[in-house]
Amino acid sequence: MIWKRQDLSFKYTKKYVEILLICAVACFFFKQTLLLVIISFPLFLVLFQLYYFRKVGNGLVFVNDKKRVRLMKGTTAFLELSFQNNGLPIWNGAIVLTFQDCIAPFDADYNSASGFYEVNVPFSIGYKKSVTVQIPVVGIRRGLSRIKGIEVNIPHPLTEGSIILNYEPYILMDAIVYPTIYTIKEEFYPSRLKSGELELNSSLFIDPYFPVGTRDYEPGDQFNHIHWKASAKTQQLQTKVFTKVANVSVLFLVNLADGYRMVHDFEKKIEWLASHIEACYKANVPFAFGINIRSSGKRPFIYIPIGSGDTHRVQALEWLSILSTSNITVPFENIIRYIEAHEELPMSAYILSQQMEKYQPILRTWEQKTSVNYLLEYEGENYD
Template sequence: MNTKQNFHVIGFLLLLFALFSGSWFLWLLGGLFFFMPAAQSWWTGNMRRWVKLEWTCDQNRVMPETPVHVTVRMHNRSWLPLPATWLRLTLPDHVTVEGADEVRQSHQRTVVRLRMDLPWRQSAERTLILTPHKRGMVWISEIQTESLPLFADETSAIPFPLSFSLLVYPLPLPLPAISLHDSEPDGSRLSRQRRQEDATFQRGVRPYIPGDRLKHINWKATAKTGALATRVFEHTARPDWRIVGHLLPSYEPLQQRHNVTVNERTISCLAALSVLCRKRSLGYDLYMSVKQRGRDHFHQPAGSGKNHHLHVMTQLAQINHFVTTPLAPILRRLEESPSREAILLVTPRLDEGIEEAIGRLLRRGHQVAVLDVSEEQAVLRRYESSRIARERREIAR
């Protein structure tokens, strides 16, 4: 039996003796043994009405190895003191914690315990330093509170809801030295085959042609002439990149191979490319061979601004327990594009199927560069096509 049941047994015996003896003292003592468990249950159920918990941090989006300072405050609004109140929370095992009273590892989780001594009608404050070492999301949905137990060592945990999330971006992988004029997959000069329009600069209008986009219609010119007119933009020599990330299955049973480390290197390389495009103001589409919201692959539309970069980094940080898909459908979709695309493929494995897909892309006039991340140091290779043969050159190592 636990302590609460022992209290009930003692109270029952005292009330039984009081019934036969008629002693008021035994009546009061037996009622006290029944009253104490009831009071404990009532206080446990209503503790969250008078005790409040606050959680504040200095930043919510960080890179790995960045310390995050967290302030925990508890407010006691009741007239009862709460000495030796413990707060218990769990974090992923890759997060190190400083400033706690107890930190231990259990079932691939970091268990943290804090002691808070709360006088009546006052508050207490503690400061923690959280340091994540891997990308991903750090969630805390509730904190368990253990107050000073009434029945010996039988503590009762009271959950306090908490909404806290820490987004850890992937650490960019060091890229080989890339020179814009000789190794950019999108080219550096304007040609008839790669004529693309920059919507930033308008150079005139022309009559509407079926198939033109509605957002490019010039409504002022249409109202003046009485016929639909389409805006004409300046040509640009910097089309958007098509960055394709090839993620392998986490485990391949036939080869008995784990690909977690290789996939993390691929994601870090994609993050490094996003940073590079952000610094050089280059637009790009991002494709990844993982399922997304019912689609066969992940696709982030083209963009080049700060918001686009943050959205891509957020998506890369949140990729976890993904379901991989074949790379061939993505390359086939790019192959069927009517315009000449600039494709940068990030892959840890160049097999015959990928080589054949690259050959078809080159024959259709696309420019292809491959960033091989099979080793610790990434290698950038550029594929070029000619009428006689296809030549592959190693650009950087």
Template sequence: MIWNKYLVEERKVLGINGAAILLIFVSLYMHSKLVLYLAVFFLAVSITNQLYLKRIGEGVSIDNITQKKRLFVNGKSEWTITIQNGGFPILKGELKVFFDHFVAPESSQIESNLFMYEISVPFSIYTQKTKQIRIPYTAKMRGIAKIRKLEIHIPSLFGFGETVLESKHFLKQLAIVYPEPLPVKGLTEQISIFQGTNAVPHSLYEDRLGPVGTRDYVQADSFNKVHWKASAKSQTLQTKIYETISEIGWNIALNVSNGHSITGSLEKLISGLTEFAYYAYKRNIPYSLCVNVRTAGNTPFLYLAKGAGKEHLQMVLETLSSINLQNTSMPYDQMLSFFKNHLPEQPFFIHAGIRKDTTNKLLFDMGKRGIRLFELFIEDEQGVVLRGLENRNERRLSI
């Protein structure tokens, strides 16, 4: 751990130095050794105090371990901070930890300030010793909490000032608080017919790995489909019947913006998408996720490729947890255009959030290509609803 080091000396030290110098002149004038010894004592205290403040903290380090803890709301865990001291002993020191307000310390008397908690822990540690400090906390709301700053305050030997060690880097400990699911009206009704197996009643594609039956041959059938063994048994040409299949997959697009700000319905929309994520996980429905939050890389927004299963669910929940009011959003229409031109489309598409006239045009262009469109929206500022996307002329939906 690399530190910024600050020395804080009280004004009393200047008074002590001034008094010592004055006593030296008085001792010379009075020819008094006692006054001179007293002056030397004051100077020794002042110099020792200053040297201690300069040297203390050297050899102090923190084990910056990588640790990621995943929690649900009201889940409990703890920050673990291990201090190693290779320098002078630290007596009556104080460790100050600053972390995001998504998790709260167990003490009910501590309040968050500017979206952050500050907690102080007294400690002492001798030379060549290691001390582990645990700070328990409870998950309070969706988000990713980090230890933003760490300070060690070391008082001087005589109480005149202190040395402050301030960490230059964040600690690599994370607390990821997953969003809570919110029941979505219409989810089962809209999606149940597409869940499970990829077999569908009507499709241009067939599963050629094995026929499921035969029927009488007609002139339009290809000879490649003739089932010769069945034809020999029945003495008439028989055509193989294959199971019709279709790729089952969903694209989910979340619009977090409302003009130049983040939508006020962000939490409910994220909770609705969380419900869909659990639903898709239980029924093995593959889906991708894109959110118009700017990121660095080839894809300029938050994007998770199509996937299914437990690992994909975990990545989706972590992505949804990472969205916050401090994110920089990109125009939703720009994200949809990039998605259309560069990313794979799925047979079904769910839009969530504000949509404008220009957004409607992009979405219904997808519909013309055979993609089924759905919308996740807030109904009466209460429940979350999934329904087929309606083509409505609107500047902006207030949700």
């Protein structure tokens, strides 16, 4: 069963039917025609109400598509609920939507209790019609807000009474609020000694798949770099000119454990990491990050490997959005050893942790392979 039905005032309606039927039968036997006509009108309304209550909502379908609404703190968006109706029309109804308080209703009628918001919005839908209800919400705090319930309240159009439909399947739609992101003044310097994807004129490496022009052939040029069409046009050998590229990539490691408990500046460190990820994204710098919070899967901790682009950015920010102080941590030195043994180090690494002297001996080997930046505490001066 998709909708769980609850009838309000239904038993009283049955009593009205019984009383009116007895009165109608009595009028018929005693030949009270006028009184029978008068009684027939409310009897018809009550019988219509019984029929309506039994059938309404049977053809109502909620389109339960998987969808995630993404917000920043203080920004607004819409939760869109789509319905299709193949049964009796619903007039002057209402939808009660319940969701977690990472987001809040914006300019709507609502109630709040125990970490949840309940929003009431009008709802009407005709026979064989489709309706999309938009509920404005605003991001309140970092986190994931799941929709816990959808309730449709259907009043009778003529008499008192109503039907309440509770949607029972798991609701796939949710909303996520990203960490606060600040503008930072960090520069990520490329390496000219390793091939990559960043365009850099002083690099020693070229991108063989991205020619940008031609020049006259010079002794020593590779045979497969000759541009034969251009050579035929100019009647002189022409060599392809390629874009010069360099490697720039960053690894962020953040220690969120202070002994057996979370650090006191948990939220600030999450915002620090989110801001640096956003800076890498805007500069088209590939990045990776590791956090000493336990995770299931291939790695026993949260780790996003080197990557770039929109999908990589969204994946990283969504991980940071769902972290909580109730998560289980792992020793910070374990993720350092794991990355050294199983992952390729990028061109630079940023290590944000307290008690750095404890981990520096383990990181000495990293300093021979990459540029390591030690950050003892959250550095607010990096932000504008």
